[in-house]
Amino acid sequence: MTAIDPSQLAEAREAKRTRRLTRINKAEGWFKVIGLPFMAPLLRAIAGDDPRGQMKLLWQTLFVPILSILCFLGLWAVLAPKVHTSLGTIPGPAQVWSQAVALDAAADREAERRVAFYERQEERNAKLIADGQRDKVQNREYTGRPTYYDQIWTSIKTVFMGFVLATLVAVPLGIAAGLSPTVNAAINPLVQIFKPVSPLAWLPIVTMVVSALASGDGGMSRSFIISAITVTLCSLWPTLINTSLGVASIDKDLVNVGKVLKLSPWARVTRLVLPSALPLIFTGLRLSLGVGWMVLIAAEMLAQNPGLGKFVWDEFQNGSSDSLARIMVAVLTIGIIGFLLDRMMFAIQNLITFSDKR
Amino acid sequence: MYALPRAYAKASAGIARNDERYLEFSQLHKIYPTPKGPLTVVEDVNLKLRKGEFVSLIGHSGCGKSTVLTMAAGLNPISKGAIVLDGTYVEGADPERAVVFQSPNLFPWLSARENVAIGVDRVYPTASRAERQDVVEYYLERVGLVNAMNKSASEMSNGMRQRVGIARAFALSPKLLLLDEPFGMLDSLTRWELQEVLMEVWDRTKVTAVCVTHDVDEAILLADRVVMMTNGPQATIGKITEVNLPRPRTRKALLSHPDYYAYREEIIGFLEEYEHGHKKEAA
Structure with a gap:
């Protein structure tokens, strides 16, 4: 057996520690991207790299946010019972939490009912087949109330539909406007006029047009299309403006290189224009998705698209003693999902765009 | 030792129509309209270049030497007069007139190889993939980037980027190479290194070249003729000096050459004369 040299x-x-620390440093950028900036200092402190310095960072990135959230909850809990409304006092954090739990439980029950419904149907059909009455076999869809999670999912689908439509229109139009001053001059007045229009003003028009054109069957309900198109109309502008700005502000020297190389129009767009403008295009897309998510809730309220907006509206009309607490659950959900959508876009942007800093 | 890549040899094998007047600037003017009336920046530039000649264009900053170059590149419209290259009038930019810019102007999201390839794909459309790759690699090797071909342009130092810029220009197999203060952004040591790289690559291809510079030593080192420009506005060619120094040249060999200082004095003398603005000739 050889003696192990302690040195x-x-x-x-x-060496192992150094490797671990380099890995943490590499991951740090990604932690920031996904909204967990405290992970890197935390891991570093655990790995034993300057724990005191890391504590300072942790204080800023982890403890201060937690403290501020606790302060907010405390103020909420103290002040809310003092406001009396026709539906009782404003619910505090505890009631809101219990409603969130209740909504989750309701979703579970609904899922059980759904399973039970299909089981019964299977059974019935099996029996009919066994009795030789195959022509009486019926397969029905379960039509229970949408659960809270169904509503969240509907909202997300709607906002993505609207957002994708907006992107498909805005990015090519923005590139055209950025490349050609003529196109820009043609588009600009329209953009300036339509940009400040509220979704609530668009909605009646969209409703009438969609009702006239779309039958409402074939997979997508009318309310879904109306909400999605309203989202499109409102989230078009940030992408359009940022894309044309990004394209118009390409380094003039690089444009000259493109001229000397006599790149074909297609190569010019794909090799030069798009990569240059991508960071700003993504900035526009992030803004658009944010705007779209905000607009969606209002659109769903009026268009009765069965998403979070309709949930809020129904609870408001319902007016039970739990309604306000449920609406607050929805408000928090909307906020958290909006934040996650933004982080997601930011992560994609970091993945696929070129930047000098990386 | 290193044969030129096949696709390059094929592309450059045309017989020139007039080798003595391969590139000709005649009565070249650049006039910008201003609120106070038209401003003539460059006036009546006349110059003929032989095929394979290297000319340095030197003058004080702002004298319009870069304007002449960008007009030859086709990036700046000609106000009056003409530039004729190999029997055709210069109109608009074209890869047959390659440009090495002052800042390297690489596409930062591409690697060194891709930056050169983007031009090569354009000028050798009939060559096979392997042939084109040959051209790209040949020039990247010549400028000393064998080990950095796949490095992203954004990760490179300025010196390395300008090496890629040089490789990109030469790889286009241009009829005319235009260099716009190509080493102006580099520190002296890197500049000397790259001057030698440029000389080395140029010696192999002997492409007709015009180099704008305000560095006297650089002008002499690179050129067969040094063209000195008077100060703008209304800048024009003041004096032309033939540089009869043996090639291939190196910075060190030049410093010990007896004629070198005479050339240097001549050019510096001219530049000093024009140091305090435009001198009106006695009419």
């Missing part, structure tokens, strides 16, 4: 052992440990 060698220490060296190996040191």
Whole structure:
């Protein structure tokens, strides 16, 4: 057996630590991107790299946000019972939490009922087949109330539909406007006029047009299309404006290189224009998705698209003693999902755009 | 030792129509309209270049030497007069007139190889993929980037980027190479290194070249003729000096050459004369 040299052992440990720290440093950018900036200092402190310095960072990135949230909850809990409304006092954090739990439980029950419904149907059909009455077999869809999670999912689908439509229109139009001053001059007045229009003003028009054109069957309900198109109309502008700005502000020297190389129009757009403008295009897309998500809730309220907006509206009309608490659950859900959507776009942007800083 | 890539040899094998007047600037003017009336920046530039000649264009900053170059590149419209290259009038930019810019102007999201390839794909449309790759690699090797071909342009130092810029220009197999203060942004040591790289690559291809510079030593080192421009506005060619120094040149060999200082004095003398603005000739 060979004797293990303690200095060698220490060296190996040191090397391992260095490797671990480089990995943490690499991951740090991604932690920031996904909204967990405290992860890197936390991991570093655990790995034993300057724990005191890391504590300072942790204080800023983790403890201060937690403290501020706790302060907010405290103020809410103290102040809310003092406001009396026709539906009782404003619910505090505890009631809101219990409503969130209740909504989750309701979703579970609904899922059980759904399973039970299909089981019964299977059974019935099996029996009919066994009795030789195959022509009486019926397969029905379960039509229970949408659960809270169904509503969230509907909202997300709607906002994505609207957002994708807006992107498909805005990015090519923005590129055209950025490349050609003539196109820009043609589009600009329309953009300036339509940009500030509220979704609530668009909605009646969209409703009438969609009702006239779309039958409402074939997979997508009318309310879904109306909400999605309203989202499109309102979330078009940030992408359009940022894309044309990004394209118009390409480095003039790079444009000259493109001229000397006599790139074909297609190569010019794909090799030069798009990569240059991508960071700003993504900035526009992020803004658009944010606007779209905000607009969606209002659109769903009026168009009765069975998403979060309709949930809020129904609870408001319902007016039970739990309604306000449920609406607050919805408000928090809307906020958290909006934040996650933005982080998602930011992560995609970091993945696919070129930047000098990386 | 290193044969030129096949696709390059094929593309450059045409017989020139007039080798003595391969590139000709005649009565070249650049006039910008201003609120106070038209401003003549460059006036009546006349110059003929032989095929394979290297000319340096030197003058004080703002004298319009870069304007002449960008007009030859086709990036700046000609106000009056003409530039004729190999029997055709210069109109608009074209890869047959390659440009090395002062800042390297690489596409930062592409690697060194892709930056050169984007032009090569354009000028050798009939060559096979392997042939084109040959051209790209040949020039990247010549400028000393064998080990950095796949490095992203955004990760490179300025010196390395300008090496890629040089490779990109030469790889286009141009009829005319235009260099617009190509080493102006680099520190002296890197500049010397790259001057030698440029000389080395140029010696292999002997492409007709015009180099704008305000560095006297650089002008002499690179050129067969140094063209000195008077100060703008209304800048024009003041003096032309033939540089009869043996090639291939190196910076060190030039410093010990007896004629070198005479050339240097001549050019510096001219530049000093024009140091305090435009001198009106006695009418």
